Amino acid sequence: MGLLSDPNRRRALTKLLTRLNAPICVMCYLAGVAWFMGLAFEPFTLRTYMSENAMGSTMVEERFPAGERALATGREFAAHKKKVGGMPVDWLVKTMQSRGLEVFTQSFTRKLPFPDENKERYMVRGTNVYGILRAPRAPRTEALVLSAPCSEGNNNNQAVGLLLGLAQYFRSQIHWAKDIIFLVNEHDLIGMQAWLEGYHHTNTTGGDWSPLQGRGGSIQAALSLELSSDVITSLDLVLEGLNGQLPNLDLANLFYAFCQKIGVLCTIQGKLQRNDWDTTSGYSHAAQTMMLMVLKQASGRPWGDHGLFLRYHIEAASIRGINSFRQYKTDTTTIGRLLEGMYRKLNNLLERLHQSYFFYLMPSLSRFVSIGYYMPAFGLLAVILLLRALDLWVQLGASPPGTEDGVAGGVQPSSPGVLSILTPVVISHMTGVALYTLPILSQEMAVQHFPVSETEAVVLTAIAIYTAGLALPHNTHRLLQGEGTEEGWRVLKLVALLYLAVLLGCTALINFSLGFILALSLVPIAAFITPHTPKALSAAIMVLLSPGCTLLYCVFVFQELQETPVSLQDGWMLFLSVISQGILDHALYGSLVYPLLALLIYPCWLLLWNILFWK
């Protein structure tokens, strides 16, 4: 406590911090960015290893033989799907029953708040079919899930075929200690949401579904399979779930271990692993993989059908078969063996997966960065906000550190009225609330008055409100005539800085990527904005670094990293669809990114905007 109680040392420290504040802040920012970029450098990362004892050394033999038959079933499924023009419920029920499963169906309907133009759906009606293979060797208190989506067109037929093939094969085996649920869900995530809510008796987003007739035990782990061709070149693992939640790292380890054992090419973010980490291209490859993961996580959307399982504390991942132009192909039997092995190991679990990490980033499938390594990058950015706040506090003259003794402290400055601070805060938040509620509420009106579709109406209203928020400072000023003192903006900025720091800190804990990306763009403006900087230039910088523009950059960067660069025009269209998807994700699955941005981050940015135009 010496530092806190000795006035001389305190004074020295405070003086150092205030005098060198700007250089320290710049250093921290650069160090934060550098630290983050360094995370992809292989010597700084850890090699993945299996932490779960039950899945480690136990021997498992994979003997799944029936790949060809599974493909035949898949073709049969495709034919029935075409005939019915949707999910062939009766055929699926019959087929699953003939394979010895207890089969149940669940129907659901869902009306979207506005039409989803990407997937072309508005009123959704569908049926989930699932069969339960009861565990012969245990009291059936736990379960595993294997799911395959029944998608539009010719996609994923092979996945359903393989699922049915595995069901038949698993039925004949005796070592299952957990129920295995084979689920074919319609309308991808909407069906999955209905099924999960039915299974757990919850209803978080107001969907309408029939209750489940049959249940297994509590679900321990789930895999979602997507397979659209008879042979594949590689398997891609998708981890990012709702709100940036990730499954336990052991699930990824398990997948990687079996890919190595069976000899299947495996990728993450669609990127193969490379061994030349010491070359520039090797490093940039790892960095790209990691950045893709960061961007996907930051979006807060489920990137596969597994994404909603995570909410229920169930470790889940999607496995996606990719068929590219490579020579070496893997057949369905091999994929079946891989899945068999994974389920055999999951079957051995004695407790839920919890030994390994939940907070990690992966620059490649065999390397990971844990929370202890990546948090400092965010910490370095967040500390800038605190340093600036400290500096302001000292400047406000109220700070004991500057005049520790209280003795030298001169006249107490008359603090600016609470009202002059409260007004901008309240108005900014009202704008945020408007941004959150109005787009969906006013879509009908917009459609009547303007020649746009519902989806466009929602997105354009959101953008309009967002832009209208920029006009606010002039209005707040009229309300506060004569109160725009030097003290006033300092206090307001102090409030804004602390608010932003707490906000970003909480965000980064729940979803590191989102917190880090927001910090990257918001911290510089929060740190250096004052009413005395050149107005036009600062305003331009502030707009360019506002949350909306950050989203736009993210869209372009994401496309660039996926090696599908887009033109400005397409990028803009993509940006609009991203906004509509974000709003839909919130309404359908309860993703928190849109409310966070609209209700908290955007008002916070408006506060800073207010400071710039403080008179």
Add this chain to the structure above:
Amino acid sequence: MAAPLTLLLIVAVTIRAVLFRSSLAELIPERVEVVSPLNAWKRVVEGLALLDLGVSPYAGDVFHEVSPLSIPLNESNTSIHPSIMADALTAVALYLAVKDYNKTVFRKQKYALEAERYPLDCLELIRTPKEMYYIPLKVAMFYLLNPFTILSCVAKSTCGLNNAVIALFILCTVKGSSLMSAIFLALATYQSIYPLTLFAPALLYLLQRLYIPVNWQRSSFWLFTTQYTFMYLGSLCVMVCLSFFLLSSWDFLSSVYGFILSVPDLTPNIGLFWYFFAEMFEHFRLFFICVFQINVFFYTIPLSIKLKEHPIFLIFMQIAIISIFKSYPTVGDIALYMAFLPAWNHLYRFLRNIFLVSVVLLACSALFPVLWHLWIYAGSANSNFYYAITLLFNVAQILLVSDYFYAYLRREHHLTHGLYLKRKDGSEATLVLK
């Protein structure tokens, strides 16, 4: 001054009434930060239902409230919930108490000035009526509009009731009515044991009011002390016996006081007990429970000696210590001592860590629900994360309280020795707390 207070009360009641009708009213009572097993409304309802069925409410492990107090809650069919009334009552009591206390302080200062007891350079430390005028209102405002109080009230936690009793006790003490003070103190003790430590400051204050010096040789000192002790113990006895006759069993003793002292319920909360005792080997438990509980009561002696001239500040310190170290703390307890902070705003210039402490308190309050979510719902974090924040929160509270303590002593020091201290060689000196 009555008009602003009325306005404040109306605003506070409106906020609470709105929240009672919003969807938050179902969410907040489930938060571990806001309710503890001792004061959860759900448990009160359960206990009363058992009582209605003719079963002892203490039969299960649900109800830990002393019964006669919660019975009036049963007849709460009125539109305004008793917890709102309790909050309003607390605020008014604190308002009146602080108003009266400020008068006393000001009178004392005037006498001291007339007797020229203050050094000349201390004039800027003298408190003016102008700055003291709004303090009572600020105290009421700090209590009523504090988010912690609002949360606790919306959760219908009976913590508000405890706070009201303590506030009434302070009011009676400040007004100098020793009988009522003893009765309310006994009531507070009867509810949750810990206010026992407020006995010392109350006695000191009443002695001071009657101009009886704290002197072991004086018979008047002993006479009054005995009198007050008897009133206190007598009313405590009456209350305990009353509870016995109401249910005709002594079950409540182990179920209420045993529950508070032996901490069998390790549900996470913002206190320091749960994690520690969840981790501990069973055979050390008794020893550490004793250590932890003695810790709460221990500070009474040194603080009473150091602050024997300033009993109201001592009351503030004791309430703060209780709310930090008690076995099942909730945010409602914190709100009570935070309400006193405006009363000490003349100490502001001597506070050293107020910025750091308020930032940490703010950040921790935001992080509690986040880490709880990550631990319980997302399953990705674990109890260590939550406990780390609990620790930090409590460290910040301790820093806050000790900062105020230091500032208070410092001001008193300056009032006797002059503001601008000189070293022996004539250079400017600084005070260092070691």
